[in-house]
Amino acid sequence: MDEKAPPLIEPLIELKNSGLKVRDRWLVRGVNLHVNRGEIVTLIGPNGSGKSTTARMALGIKKPSEGNAAKIANLRVGYVPQKLAIDWTLPITVSRFMQLTTKLKKDEIISALKMVSAEHLLNADLQPLSGGEFQRVQLARAIARNPDLLVLDEPVQGVDFNGEIALYQLIEKLRDQLNCGILMISHDLHLVMASTDRVICLNGHVCCEGSPKTVAESNEYQSLFGTHAAATLAIYHHQHDHKHLPDGRVQHSDGSITDHCNHDNHDHNNHEDASTNINYEHRADHEMGEA
Amino acid sequence: MLDDFFIRALIAGIGVAAICGPLGCFMVWRRLSYFGDTLSHSALLGVALALLLNINIMLAVFCFVIVLAIVLLLLQRQESLPSDAILGILAHSSLAMSLVVLGLITWAQVDLVSYLFGDILSVYKSEIAVIYIAGAIILGILFYIWRPLFAVTLNRELAEVEGIKATVVNAIYILMLASVIAVAMKIVGALLITALLIIPASCARGLAKSPESMAIYAAIIGVISVVLGLYGSLYLDTLSGPSIVVAAMFLFLLTLTPLTKIFK
Ligand SMILES: [Zn+2]
Ligand SMILES: [Zn+2]
Numbered sequence: 160m161d162e163k164a165p166p167l168i169e170p171l172i173e174l175k176n177s178g179l180k181v182r183d184r185w186l187v188r189g190v191n192l193h194v195n196r197g198e199i200v201t202l203i204g205p206n207g208s209g210k211s212t213t214a215r216m217a218l219g220i221k222k223p224s225e226g227n228a229a230k231i232a233n234l235r236v237g238y239v240p241q242k243l244a245i246d247w248t249l250p251i252t253v254s255r256f257m258q259l260t261t262k263l264k265k266d267e268i269i270s271a272l273k274m275v276s277a278e279h280l281l282n283a284d285l286q287p288l289s290g291g292e293f294q295r296v297q298l299a300r301a302i303a304r305n306p307d308l309l310v311l312d313e314p315v316q317g318v319d320f321n322g323e324i325a326l327y328q329l330i331e332k333l334r335d336q337l338n339c340g341i342l343m344i345s346h347d348l349h350l351v352m353a354s355t356d357r358v359i360c361l362n363g364h365v366c367c368e369g370s371p372k373t374v375a376e377s378n379e380y381q382s383l384f385g386t387h388a389a390a391t392l393a394i395y396h397h398q399h400d401h402k403h404l405p406d407g408r409v410q411h412s413d414g415s416i417t418d419h420c421n422h423d424n425h426d427h428n429n430h431e432d433a434s435t436n437i438n439y440e441h442r443a444d445h446e447m448g449e450a
Numbered sequence: 451m452l453d454d455f456f457i458r459a460l461i462a463g464i465g466v467a468a469i470c471g472p473l474g475c476f477m478v479w480r481r482l483s484y485f486g487d488t489l490s491h492s493a494l495l496g497v498a499l500a501l502l503l504n505i506n507i508m509l510a511v512f513c514f515v516i517v518l519a520i521v522l523l524l525l526q527r528q529e530s531l532p533s534d535a536i537l538g539i540l541a542h543s544s545l546a547m548s549l550v551v552l553g554l555i556t557w558a559q560v561d562l563v564s565y566l567f568g569d570i571l572s573v574y575k576s577e578i579a580v581i582y583i584a585g586a587i588i589l590g591i592l593f594y595i596w597r598p599l600f601a602v603t604l605n606r607e608l609a610e611v612e613g614i615k616a617t618v619v620n621a622i623y624i625l626m627l628a629s630v631i632a633v634a635m636k637i638v639g640a641l642l643i644t645a646l647l648i649i650p651a652s653c654a655r656g657l658a659k660s661p662e663s664m665a666i667y668a669a670i671i672g673v674i675s676v677v678l679g680l681y682g683s684l685y686l687d688t689l690s691g692p693s694i695v696v697a698a699m700f701l702f703l704l705t706l707t708p709l710t711k712i713f714k
Contacts, residue, residue, distance in 0.1 A: 218611055220607075220610050220611060235613075236611055236612055236613065237612070238607075238608050238611040238612055240605060240607055240608050240611075243605055243608065245604065246479060246481075248478050248479050248655055249479055249603075249604060249661065250655060250658040250659050250660055250661060250663070250664050251604075251660060251661060252659060252660060255660050255661065255662075258597075259597075259600070259601045259604060259608070259609075260597070260598070260601045260608075260609060260612040260613070260614060261612075262597065284659070304612070310611060
C-alpha cells in the first residue's frame with residue numbers, strides 16, 4: 160500500500176537514505192523524504208529527534224554523511240525559523256526585515272504583508288511586535304521572495320489554539336496561492352494540519368510515515384474542537400513496529416533489542432507488518448513508548 | 451595645506467573614523483568587541499615582528515592580524531567557539547609578549563606610547579594615501595556585501611537556508627576588520643582601536659531606525675569625535691588618540707539623554 164509510483168515531476172528537495180553523523184554519533188539515519196510543488200510535508204518527532212537536522216540536510220546546508228541529498232537547481236527557499244531573536248542593538252523596521260535576503264519593490268512588500276493581513280505594520284519597528292504579529296511578518300517575509308519551497312520550523316509554537324487554527328488556515332491559503340511546496344516541522348505528535356499530504360515521524364530514524372486522518376471525520380473531535388477548527392486539524396495515527404526504550408535503545412516487534420535502530424533487519428516503511436497501532440504519549444525527550 | 455601636521459592628522463583621523471563607523475556597527479550587532487580587542491591587542495605583536503624583521507609596520511600588522519583572525523575563525527568552525535576566556539588569554543598574552551619583545555629591541559628607538567595610544571600627529575602623506583585607498587576599497591566591498599552580511603548577522607541559519615554563503619561573507623568581514631585595525635593602529639593605537647569601532651556605533655544605535663542609517667550615523671559620529679578630540683588635545687596638550695576616544699564617549703553620554711528624540 161505504500162509502494163508509490165515514482166513521482167512524475169521532479170521533487171523540489173529529496174533525501175535518499177540520508178543520515179548525518181557528528182562525532183561518531185548518528186543524529187539521524189536512513190531518511191527518505193521528498194517534497195513536490197504544491198505539497199505539504201510535515202516532520203514530527205520529539206525534541207532532539209533529528210527533525211531540524213533532516214531539514215538542514217534536505218536544504219543542502221548540512222552534507223549527509225551517508226545517502227544522498229538533492230534539490231532542483233536554483234531552488235528558492237522561504238524560511239521561517241523556530242526562534243528568531245532580534246538583538247536590541249539592531250535597529251530594523253518591518254519593511255527592512257522583509258528585504259533581509261532579497262531586495263524587493265515596495266508593492267511586492269505590501270502585497271506580501273497584505274496576504275497575512277499585516278500591511279499596517281509596514282513601517283513599524285520589528286522589536287516591539289507581539290508574538291503573533293511577528294509570526295505573520297515572518298511568513299510575509301518568507302513568501303515575498305516568491306519561494307519554490309516554504310520551510311516552517313514549529314510555526315505554531317507559542318501561539319494559542321485559536322492562533323494555531325488561524326495560522327494553519329493562512330498557510331494552506333498561501334500554499335494554494337503560491338503553488339509552492341511546504342516543509343513543516345512540528346513537535347506535536349498527534350495534531351497536524353489537515354491539508355498535510357504526508358507526515359514523517361522521526362526519532363533518530365523514520366519511525367513511521369503516512370497521511371493524517373481529518374478530524375472533521377470524527378464526531379468526537381468535532382465536538383471537542385468545534386467544526387471550524389476540526390476542518391483545519393487532523394489526527395495522525397502512528398504505526399510503529401518497534402519501540403524506543405527510555406535508555407535510547409530500540410526494541411523490535413520480535414522482542415529483540417538493539418543499540419540503535421538497525422537498518423538491516425527492520426523495515427520502517429512496512430506498515431502492514433506493524434503489530435500494534437501506537438499512540439505517543441508526551442513524555443520527556445527520546446522517551447517514546449507505547450500507550 | 452597638507453604640510454601642516456594638524457591638518458594631516460585631521461584628514462587621516464576623519465578617514466579612519468569613516469571606515470570604522472559602519473564596520474563597528476557589525477561589531478556591536480555581532481557582539482564582537484572581545485574579538486576585536488583580541489585582534490587589535492595582538493596587532494602590537496605585528497609591530498614587534500615588523501621591527502625585528504625590519505619590514506613595513508602597517509603591512510606586518512595587517513598580515514599578522516589576518517593570520518590570527520583565520521586561526522580564530524578555524525576555532526569557530528570546529529564548533530568549539532572561542533570563549534571569552536580564550537579571547538582574553540590571547541589578547542593579553544599577545545599584548546604582554548609584544549611589550550617584552552619591544553623591550554628587547556635595543557637597536558631601534560621604540561616609542562611604546564605611540565603604538566599603544568597612536569601617533570596621529572606624526573602621520574605621513576603616504577599614510578594618508580594608504581588610509582583613503584584602503585578605506586575606499588573596504589567601504590566599496592562593504593557596500594557590495596551589505597545585504598548578505600547583515601542577513602548573516604541577524605540570523606545565520608535563516609541566511610544560509612535562503613542561499614547566502616555565510617562562511618564566505620563572514621571571512622570577508624574579518625578580512626576587512628583586520629585591514630581597519632592595521633590602518634587605525636597609527637591613529638588611536640592598539641589599545642583603543644576597538645573603542646573607535648564600537649563607541650560611535652553604539653551612539654548611532656539610539657538615533658537610527660534602520661541598519662543603514664545606523665552605519666551612516668556611526669561614521670558621522672566617529673568623524674565628529676576625531677575633530678573634537680584632536681582640537682581638544684591641541685588646547686589641553688593631551689595625548690591625541692585617547693582624546694578622540696574621550697570625545698566619542700562624551701557623544702555617547704549625550705545620546706543617552708532625551709536629545710536623541712529629535713533625530714527619530
Ligand atoms: Zn523509531
Ligand atoms: Zn510514528
